[in-house]
Amino acid sequence: MGLTSQSTGASVLTNDLVIEHSSDEKIIALAGNPNVGKSTVFNALTGLNQHTGNWPGKTVASAQGKYRHKDRSFILVDIPGTYSLMANSVEEEIARDFICFGEADACVVVADATCLERNLNLVLQTLEISPNVVVCVNLMDEARRKKISIDLEGLSRELGVPVIGTSARSGKGLDNLMDAVYELAFRNASSLQESAAACLQINYGEAVEEAIAVLEPAVKKILAGRLNSRWLALRLIEGDISLLESMRKYLNLDLLNDDNIRDNLAKARQILDETGIETNSLRDMIVSCIIKKAEEISKKTIFYLNQHYNSTDRKIDKILTSRIFGIPIMIALLGLIFWITITGANYPSSLLANLLFSLEEKLTLLFTWAGAPDWLHGLLVLGCYRTLAWVVSVMLPPMAIFFPLFTLLEDLGYLPRVAFNLDNYFKKACAHGKQSLTMCMGFGCNAAGIIGCRIIDSPRERLIAILTNNFVPCNGRFPTLIAIISMFFVGMAAGPMQSVLSTIILTGVIVLGVIMTLLTSRFLSKTILKGLPSSFTLELPPYRRPQIGKIIVRSIFDRTLFVLGRAVMVAAPAGIIIWIMANINIAGSSLLSHCAGFLDPFARLIGLDGYILMAFILGFPANEIVVPIIIMSYMATGSLLELDSLSQLKELLLDNGWSWLTAICMMLFCLMHWPCSTSCLTIKKESGSWKWTGLAFIIPTLAGIVICFLVASFARMLD
């Protein structure tokens, strides 16, 4: 959900297959269907923290990491999950290219023990390309729970490659897996040949086999051992254009330029023509043969001791996606998370504020004692430290509570159900059903949500998802919303009612964001991004038991602290800038009030004031610092110096002319304004153009300005 240094860092490879390694390091590819635990295996072996989550499409970019086993080094590459290697989508192409041209020494195909038959499809396809495969049957614990028994040895005999059972999350079986990989990567030439011979080969029927036999020798000659010639011959007959392109790109080989191949290809095609097999039905035949083989193997090796092993999941689905309760439950769950966040953050927030501001007094004493000049104390303590203190005390508690809760839903497997519930609305907006998944990621961080849009194949729908992601308030904006709600809207209610009311308002704001997303998506589909919704299939994975302890540790360490770190890095310099602006006087008043004064007339039109608008502008690097900047600005101009609680904060705001209208417009503008700088850069990277980045900037900003203007004008009319 969130963004970490790993998911944005240099370790991510996208289209470039070349992996830097020394000669004694072995490269191991990690392939498999989506959501089978590849990233979990990857993390367990490398000690890194790729994001995992119980929904297909969590990993959209490959990542690599190292591990050592028996004094040897291995580089593990986590490639995006795919159902097939037939290159029907970008991910499939990446996966296929990596397996074909990535020069991996071995390939681990991770499979889901609870859905092994479907997974075997990919295993069989991989075996056709390379015999250097270890099959890792993961989620053995879940299979046991569902009383599915798997004959791993039998499976290994059938496939002709090692098969290892694992429960990656608890680390079971990983040693065996590493042993098997080790053996595969370091075996000698003769055993290599032996294993190639042992490896299962699928028979495609007389005519196809004959056609392959005609073409294969010519292909073999030109390949000189670089790829599996039988597999490639079949792809040529089938007319796989994307593979030809990849061969050109990575091997600098243009197969169709070779006369020998062209002639034999024509002959092979003729054989098929004569038996009445055309290209389209050939593809069907190939896929059917593979699937039937998978079916045959699973009949022999998988035993369902309980035929109704999925019935609990079905019962839960009947409730969570039911006609009447599906959407109310969804909103209620969201509300529950908010309620826990708001209620839970309250106390630690004030505790942190007390602590940090008492520390400020100590710092001030220290500065006085050391005889530091006033301006230095102002700059560092009143500027830098105070902004930091606000960011930490206001932002940290809600984040630390919200992240784990959301991750919990994610690990349970609830997110795909959200996509299932909402798909029809997205279809009506001519958008992709998986857009709701990218929105869910946006809750954590919009930049992560934008990267997540890669799960959407159709470029048009992906762009729509990217352009509208900012309508979901990220973790940097939540606390702002929460703070304003608790100050301005629930003052009259007391006790538990107060947080319930806050929750309802916050949920309303989020729903508004969803509605804006849908409206904007539809608008884009009817104007600059015209088109019909593309095809869509969504897997609803089985519910899985989350590991609560791990979730808490993980979300605090690699998400909360990362996001907070970023906020702090921005907040400190921003605090200094504000302090300087407030203390440089030009023509009788400070630079700060000059700037705010300049913005003020426009800001008033949309129900804000100059300081607020300036805070949003200065908050471009990170939304987290908007509220602290507002506070700093008001304090710099006013006389108030002590400020360590939300009620005092409210007084400060009221002193500076805030009304409930200001609060509403502030929340609306917080929901709808330009994306932060990180998001903008991510949009540029993902869409490849400044034009779309500009649009992504303008759309929410315009929406915010128009809506705030309407609300403000309407409210003033009533007055």
Place this chain on the structure above:
Amino acid sequence: MENKLIPLNCLPIGKKARVKELKSDGPIRRRMLDLGLITDTVIEALQRSPSGEPVAYAIRGAVIALRSEESSKILVEAL
């Protein structure tokens, strides 16, 4: 005794059917094949989304949601 072929989206919830023909083509056809929807695959309609669409189906041990655009192009024989 040959049953009548119906498009998958007309299969009532809770009923099983056998896939007989795929009418889609291009990438969508390939995607359906990759999910294991070849001739004679048994498929069960599990659950409708709150707004009626998409519908979740049990296909070879996995649960896959399909919109009617796709499922109407899969002809099945109800069991």
